[in-house]
Amino acid sequence: xxxxxxxxxxxxxxxxxxxxxxPPLAPEVRIALVERLIQAxxxxxxxxxxxxxxxxxxxxxxxxxxxxxVRFSVRVDDLGTLEDSLTAGATEIAxxxxxxxxxxxxxxxxxxxxxxxxxxxxxxxxxxxxxxLRGHVNGVVRCSHQGDVAPAHVADLCTEMxxxxxxxxxxxxxxxxxxxxxxxxxxxxxxxxxxPDRLAVRLRADWAPALACLDALLPLGLQTVDTAIGGLGPDxxxxxxxxxxxxxxxxxxxxxxxxRLVETAWWLGGHLGxxxxxxxxxxxxxxxxx
Numbered sequence: 352x353x354x355x356x357x358x359x360x361x362x363x364x365x366x367x368x369x370x371x372x373x374p375p376l377a378p379e380v381r382i383a384l385v386e387r388l389i390q391a392x393x394x395x396x397x398x399x400x401x402x403x404x405x406x407x408x409x410x411x412x413x414x415x416x417x418x419x420x421v422r423f424s425v426r427v428d429d430l431g432t433l434e435d436s437l438t439a440g441a442t443e444i445a446x447x448x449x450x451x452x453x454x455x456x457x458x459x460x461x462x463x464x465x466x467x468x469x470x471x472x473x474x475x476x477x478x479x480x481x482x483x484l485r486g487h488v489n490g491v492v493r494c495s496h497q498g499d500v501a502p503a504h505v506a507d508l509c510t511e512m513x514x515x516x517x518x519x520x521x522x523x524x525x526x527x528x529x530x531x532x533x534x535x536x537x538x539x540x541x542x543x544x545x546x547p548d549r550l551a552v553r554l555r556a557d558w559a560p561a562l563a564c565l566d567a568l569l570p571l572g573l574q575t576v577d578t579a580i581g582g583l584g585p586d587x588x589x590x591x592x593x594x595x596x597x598x599x600x601x602x603x604x605x606x607x608x609x610x611r612l613v614e615t616a617w618w619l620g621g622h623l624g625x626x627x628x629x630x631x632x633x634x635x636x637x638x639x640x641x
Contacts, residue, residue, distance in 0.1 A: 354570045355569050355570060355601060355602065355603055356569060356572075356573070356574050356603060357603065357604060358574070358603065358604045358605070358606070359569075359573070359574055359575065359576060359594075359598055359603050359604075359605055360394075360395060360574060360575045360576075360605075361393060361395065361575075361576055361577075361578050361591055361594060361595065361605055361607060362395040362396075362397065362424075362521070362551065362575060362576070362577045362578065363388055363393045363395065363396050363397065363578055363579065363580060363591055364396075364397040364577060364578070364579050364584045364585065364586060364588060365384060365388065365579045365580035365581070365583060365584045365591070365619065366381050366384050366385050366388070366396060366397070366398045366399075367397050367398060367399055367400055367426070367584065367585050368381070368399070368400075368585065373583065373584075373585055373623060374623055374624070376622060376623075378410055378411035378414070379411075380622050381398070381411050382411055382414050382415060382416075384580075384615070384618075384619060385398060385415050385416065385423075386416055387611070387614075387615040387618065388580065388615060389416065389418060389421055390608075390611055391607055391608045391611035391612050391615055392605075392606040392607045392608050392611070393591070393606075393607060394420055394421050394422065394606070395421075395422050395424070395443075396421065396422070396423055396424065397424045397425075397426065397445065398411075398412060398415065398423045398424065398425065398441075399411070399412055399425045399426075399436070399439075399441075400425065400426040400427075400432075412425070412436075412439040412440055412441065413439055413440050415440075422442050422443045422483070423440070423441055423442050423443065424441065424442075424443035424444065424445050424485060425439070425441040425443070425444060425445070426444075426445040426446075426447070426487075427444055427445070427446060427473060428446075428447075428469075428473075429469065429473065430472050430473060430476060433473050433476055433477065434476075437476075437480055437482065441482065442482065442483070443482060443483045443484075443485060444473070444477045444482050444483070444484050444485070445484075445485045445486070445487060446470050446473055446474070446484065446485075446486055446487070446512075446515075446517070447486070447487035447488070447489060448463065448466050448467060448470070448486065448487070448488050448489070448508055448511075448512060449463055449466055449488075449489055449490060450463075450488050450489055450490035450491045450494055450500055450504070450505055450508060451463070451490055451494040451496060451497040451500055451504075452497075453494065453496035453497045454489065454490050454494050454495075454496045454497065457496055463508070467511055467515070470515055471515065474515040474516045474517075477516070478516050483518055484515065484516045484517045484518065485517055485518065485519050485520075485521065486509075486512035486513075486515070486517035486519070486520040486521065487520070487521045487523065487553070488505060488508050488509065488512065488520055488521070488522055488523070489523055489524075490524060491505045491522045491523060491524055491537055492524050492530075492533040492534055492537050493524055493533065494524075499533070500537075502536050502537045502539070502540035502541070503540055505522065505537055505540065505541055506540045506541045506543070506544040506545070507544075508520075509522075509541045509544060509545045509549075509550070510544055510545060513545055513549060518549070519549055519550065519551055519575065520541075520545070520549060520550055520551070521550075521551040521552065521553050521575070521577055522537065522538075522541065522550060522551070522552050522553065523552065523553030523554075523577070524555075530560065531560050531563050531564050531567050534552075534564045534567065534568065535567050535568065535571070538550070538552075538568050538571055538573070539571065542571060542572055546572075547571060547572025547573065547574070548572065548574060550572075550573070550575070551573075551574075551575035551576060551577060552564070552565075552568065552573060552575075552576055552577065553576075553577040553586070553588055554576070554577075554588065554589045555586075555587045555588060555589060556579070556582035556587055556588060556589045556590055556593075556628050556629065557587060557628075558589075561589050562593070562594075562597050565594070565597065565598075566601075569601070569603070576589075576594050578590065578591040578593075578594050579591060580592070580612065580615055580616050580619055580627075581615075581616030581617070581619055581620055581627030581628065581629050581632050582616075582627060582628035582629040582632075583616070583619055583620060583623060583625070583627060583628065589629075590616065590627065590628065590629025590630070590631065590632065591607070591612055591616075591629075592607075592609060592612040592613055592616055592629050592631040592632055593629045593630055593631050595607040595609060595612060596609060596631045609631075612632075613631065613632050613635045616629060616632040617632060617636075617637040620632075620637075
């Protein structure tokens with residue numbers, strides 16, 4: 352495979368709680384998880400969602416180990432959750448937009464433009480505080496409320512998100528039912544509009560062609576992938592160690608320590624009462640790491 356990037360960044364969402372997708376982790380466990388992920392070489396961590404910044408979560412965020420090259424992101428939906436996140440010490444904010452009108456009506460009772468307007472004051476306040484803003488667009492290849500999504504429509508949304516001030520837009524499907532061909536068409540359309548270096552992808556752990564999708568997008572400029580340790584994250588994202596291992600085989604650096612990732616996947620599984628779902632963690636077993 353030619354024209355592969357030398358490095359791919361992994362954006363880790365394992366520390367974030369999100370009921371009812373998995374049992375909530377206690378603040379001290381989340382702090383320990385973040386410490387383990389940093390020791391494993393990860394530098395971009397989604398640690399909370401604004402709507403879960405209850406006192407315990409805020410205390411957790413304030414207690415995270417600080418490193419000059421590590422970014423802690425919090426997903427927010429409105430000004431209230433943004434203000435809570437800033438108070439708790441977030442260094443990056445993530446906002447999301449629905450990719451189709453039916454999805455927007457289902458989630459927020461308005462259209463896609465209403466959702467973007469709702470994010471404008473959030474983007475303004477984030478810029479005022481000098482906090483980086485990252486965008487997510489959901490339902491980008493095949494929306495569970497509509498079906499197939501036109502790549503040009505998603506490219507328009509990427510432009511809108513960058514106009515809000517997002518430095519990057521992460522693209523993800525609701526259930527990853529789009530095929531590799533659909534993902535390639537989507538990526539080519541969005542990259543032509545905003546540039547491949549402003550895009551990332553979110554692929555699900557239970558979607559068989561996920562690694563094939565990576566293989567298709569890497570030569571087209573993919574440089575950032577959203578993942579979750581052990582495949583145990585709240586959004587069902589592909590396992591961090593699965594992506595890191597696959598990229599290592601291709602000669603693409605991620606900066607991640609595979610032994611520490613596998614060890615952490617099983618450690619987290621122990622706290623959740625379930626085994627990792629990632630193929631690499633299962634293949635190596637709970638005693639493979641250090």
